[in-house]
Amino acid sequence: MGGVDILHVDDDKGLASLTADLLERKDSRFNVETAASATEGLQLLDDFSPDCIVSDFEMPGIDGLEFLEAVRAEHSKLPFILFTGRGSEEIASDAISAGATDYLQKQSGTDQYELLANRINNAVTRYHSEKQLRETKEEYAAVFENARNGLLLVDVEQDGFRFRRCNSRVQEFTGLSESELIGKTPQEALGDENARAVVGAYRTCVDMRETISYTVTLTHPVGEVVHEVNTTPIIRDGEVEQLVVAFTDITERHAREQKLREERAVIQQALDTLDEPLFVTDTHGSLKHCNRRALEATGHTEQTAVGTPITDLFPDNEREMITDAVDDALRTGRTTVTASLRLDSGQRQPYEFRAHSLTDLDNNIAGLVILGQDAPDS
Missing domain, CATH: 3.30.450.20 (PAS domain)
Incomplete structure (x- = not known):
């Protein structure tokens, strides 16, 4: 984690300055900007993108909880720590219910700033990790959805397989809607005859624990379709937990190749005479x-x-x-x-x-x- 930008909001300017100074001493990565009111804090948010907000509770005009609600309207995941001299279980409960990341009561002495610095560090670390995970999932989802191949994510269960996710190309190639696939077993989604063909390949992939390639002909709502398929196992803790099934429709190509084979066979017969x-x-x-x-x-x-x-x-x-x-x-x-x-x-x-x-x-x-x-x- 690099530098950590912190917005500290407290109407006591002297205490706000002291808090900023002590936090920056506790952790050299901290950079603290101060605001004397919630209104000023909201204005700063337009130009300053902090990694964490630390706010007092009792402030004139907009109090800490109201400030929290205003922040959450625009920044639902941004770490927000209520750091207040007024402490009660009711305030703590209200703060957590309103979406505060943490609640800390002000005390005498400098030890509290060590605790506050630790709380900030933990909250920001978790915030960045969750943000990176969300971004990774979004990138994965974009790649999954925009792939040229049909993609299926298949759960490997103790007694079989179950479709977990599909992209729009699967629906295009098969004519099956998402609701007809997701959460269903191959038998439920594809029928017994089709299921026998795909389940056999899935079991082979699980047994071999490596990507397998094959061609399979299935009957779908769009008609009989020849699929060229790659199935890859996802292994966690030594067990195959899921399969990624990537396939494309080669029906037309298969028909052309079959016609070419037939034509070659006729020519060969003629030459053999x-x-x-x-x-x-x-x-x-x-x-x-x-x-x-x-x-x-x-x-x-x-x-x-x-x-x-x-x-x-x-x-x-x-x-x-x-x-x-x-x-x-x-x-x-x-x-x-x-x-x-x-x-x-x-x-x-x-x-x-x-x-x-x-x-x-x-x-x-x-x-x-x-x-x-x-x-x-x-």
Whole structure:
């Protein structure tokens, strides 16, 4: 804690000056401003933002309790200590009820200022800690609410899970209102079938005690939704107490990817009907794809073929010719070369290979498609 600014209000100017001097001696961090009345104190508050107010009770015009009520109207959390020569349980009770942070009766001697300094220090420390906590919570709430992903805070209970909090994106992605989620178990909020899918993932996260990622399809009021999810455990005192579930709606992307997979499967089936070997390479001459005949002839699988230099499929004495042919096709767009493919049996089969360049969506060369046909003189 840095410097501590204190506003001391007392109509006894001599006592106010003495109190300010003694407090500043007790703690070098203290900076005390004095006011001779509650009215003057309220005026000072417009320009001076103290960390604590110390006020007398009996003052002309506005007394200490009325001053407290006026302060609380604008500063609900600011530490306010009633430091008064008039003491009674009734005044103390009224002060605490009105929102005073503390109550201290004036006494003779300087020991009371040691006590007052301690009370101020404790009140200000607590005030700043609570203020920082409020600000942290507000920042967290802002991040939570404005996240692009749907966010759920899930309590881990002894016999299951319960939704504690959600942001507006959850409602957007699911069509479920906050009242339909918060305070509910997955079964209550999502139905038995959906709940089985999410509860299984939640339990896995709790057991593994680390973030897990998964894709799940759920049926919501907005329809069937594919969620891409990250679930992270919050661990306190060695126990998983809560889960943070972050998810987004990938339904459209999933549909596009599924359509692309189906289209690729159709194309693959068409290529597999060819009796001739077909290869697809990148611009470096490494295999990206082969049809069934090419795999059968060379003894490769799709997994072992991908990444293999196409030159490895030919005898050593023909590899330079194949390299030149690949370069020529990439440069001119097409070429033809006759070469002997090394078969799985160890034999060689001559083919006339016709290579055509492939382009990407920006019309840049992306690789080659190479089709082998029986050599004219074979």
